[in-house]
Amino acid sequence: MTTAEDLATRVREGDLRIHELEDHADHDTAAAARRLVLEAETGVDLETIADYSFPAAEAEPNVENMIGAAQVPxxxxxxxxxxxxxxxxxxxxxxxxxxxxxxxxxxxxxxxxxxxxxxxxxxxxNGMTRAPVFRVEGVAEAAETVEWVDENRDALAEAAESTTSHGELLGVEPYVVGDSVFLRFAYDTKDAMGMNMATIATAAACEVVEEETPASLVALSGNMCSDKKPAAINAIEGRGxxxxxxxxxxxxxxxxxxxxxxxxxxxxxxxxxxxxxxxxxxxxxxxxxxxxxxxxxxxxxxxxxxxxxxxxxxxxxxxxxxxxxxxxxxxxxxxxxxxxxxxxxxxxxxxxxxxxxxxxxxxxxxxxxxxxxxxxxxxxxxxxxxxxxxxxxxxxxxxxxxxxxxxx
CATH class of the missing domain: 3.90.770.10 (3-hydroxy-3-methylglutaryl-coenzyme A Reductase; Chain A, domain 2)
Structure with a gap:
């Protein structure tokens, strides 16, 4: 059986990288091995960080390179x-x-x-948002794209909602800045906060926009969403x-x-x-x-x-x-x-x-x-x-x- 000590030795010898440990042992052993590596490198005792009450595998969707847990009163x-x-x-x-x-x-x-x-x-x-940004040649193509979006909300909803059994597209608000077109999609994500749901659904809708308009997707998030940043659009229009x-x-x-x-x-x-x-x-x-x-x-x-x-x-x-x-x-x-x-x-x-x-x-x-x-x-x-x-x-x-x- 592979032990935490074995994995830590292999990391220190350069045989394994620290993010690969779960491929060679269970999640708790991998976390223990990382702590051994850090303790050897830093001289810090990680006994308290190691004192967590749930199986490390349960945290896999939430964190990478796990070493333990932060306890907040x-x-x-x-x-x-x-x-x-x-x-x-x-x-x-x-x-x-x-x-x-x-x-x-x-x-x-x-x-x-x-x-x-x-x-x-x-x-x-209620509406979780994701706002991709597209490139166009100029204002004429921007107007053409916005017009198509306004006239084809059902097609966008069909594409977006095909990716989720719960999410519902509530609307798409276009914004034009020169040769950039931003489309702010808003979703009812039910009991989920819904950021991942909105992102995946919007990616599917963007494929339709690219197929049917002159616009080319530059980034799935164009910061008009706006996620995790102070933004007047959220203060005015809301998000979540x-x-x-x-x-x-x-x-x-x-x-x-x-x-x-x-x-x-x-x-x-x-x-x-x-x-x-x-x-x-x-x-x-x-x-x-x-x-x-x-x-x-x-x-x-x-x-x-x-x-x-x-x-x-x-x-x-x-x-x-x-x-x-x-x-x-x-x-x-x-x-x-x-x-x-x-x-x-x-x-x-x-x-x-x-x-x-x-x-x-x-x-x-x-x-x-x-x-x-x-x-x-x-x-x-x-x-x-x-x-x-x-x-x-x-x-x-x-x-x-x-x-x-x-x-x-």
Whole structure:
């Protein structure tokens, strides 16, 4: 039987390359051999990295050259009381992070939201995008290509949907820049985040475009998608799920639990999240929505690089006058591009699968897409709670003292 020591020796002698080890042993032995090579090369003890709880073979679709696992502390907040289009009831939301005080802050916000009767959340738009770029000779050929695309959506849908049993082409939006033609395909990918699904489907559609128009494909992704990069098109048109959550909190509850007033929170939001973000040239107008999204992504097996699009969030806070002379706080978050799924990718890993089970949202929903919609709505309510808590701390000037008290 081939041992990790045997494989490590062969790597050091140049007989094997480090990415070839799974061809000669099981996945766990291959990972152990890589650790031996690294320990010999660096002098670092990799005992903790080696301490993972799942068979390495289960991670094969998610990582190459595996040596172990990165353990991020995971906590839970909640219950999050959600009146959603797909989510309905109370949910405990697992969050994985290394930022002290984050979960305490989100939990405070969720407690306030729960006391106020819960938050409302809705997915308002759904479409995973892929935007190839084509070369043409000039504007005339660009116009010819765009015209053909506009008149032949059914042919493109047939080609794209032939590659998947679940994906549905929702539309194709053309953009022309000189002799470049970008086609932004949008898909309903049901409960999958759907990036791979959209890519494979779009490749099939591109073959039809090349056959029927003067356009030649240059790149299957032309960055008009736009994946894992700050982009105004995602902030405006959305990508993945566009989801909004809101809540109305009485002024008395704001004063009792957040130790400030609706007017003070609204002013802090306007001056910080709106004016300050505009002055900075930001695409997102929020306090720290990506904080909650990132922690939820790590816990539930989402593509963590897509947190950058979630930072597009816009937070609104308004003081609403009541007839009795008091005021209530209206609070909302709108996440234009939240790319989440409950099947595929990292959601299949054991830890992340358990986290989705805590939410009751592991796997495909009935109807298809409902689990991913519900996950988006719960995350949005978590982000709303985080915004409420942080703006409350800022407007009451308790932010620094809260961190000091928690020893962070």
């Amino acid at each position: 995971m906590g839970v907040v909640g219950p999050a009381t959600v009146d959603g289009g797909a989510a309905d009831g109370e949910y405990y939301l697992p969050l994985a992070t290394t930022e002290g005080a984050l979960l305490a802050s989100v939990n405070r916000g969720l407690s306030v939201i729960g006391t106020a009767g819960g938050a409302t959340a809705r997915v308002t738009k 799920r566009s989801v909004t959550a809101d809540v109305v909190i009485s002024g008395e509850l704001v004063e009792e639990r957040l130790h400030t007033t609706p007017e003070a929170i609204a002013e802090a939001n306007t001056r910080k999240n709106l004016t300050g973000s505009a002055k900075a040239g930001a695409l997102g107008f929020n306090a720290h929505a990506a904080n909650v999204v990132a922690a939820a992504f790590l816990a539930t097996g989402q593509d963590e690089a897509q947190v950058v699009e979630a930072a597009n969030t816009i937070t609104t806070m308004d003081a609403r006058k009541r007839e009795d002379g008091g005021s209530d706080l209206y609070a909302s978050v709108s996440l234009a591009s939240l790319e989440v799924g409950t099947v595929g990718g990292g959601t299949k890993l054991p830890t992340q699968s358990e986290a989705l089970e805590i939410l009751g949202l592991r796997g495909g929903g009935d109807p298809a897409g409902s689990n991913a919609d519900a996950l988006a709505e719960v995350i949005a309510v978590g982000a709303l709670a985080g915004e409420l808590s942080l703006l409350g701390a800022l407007s009451s000037r308790h932010l620094a003292s809260a961190h000091e008290e928690l020893g962070r």
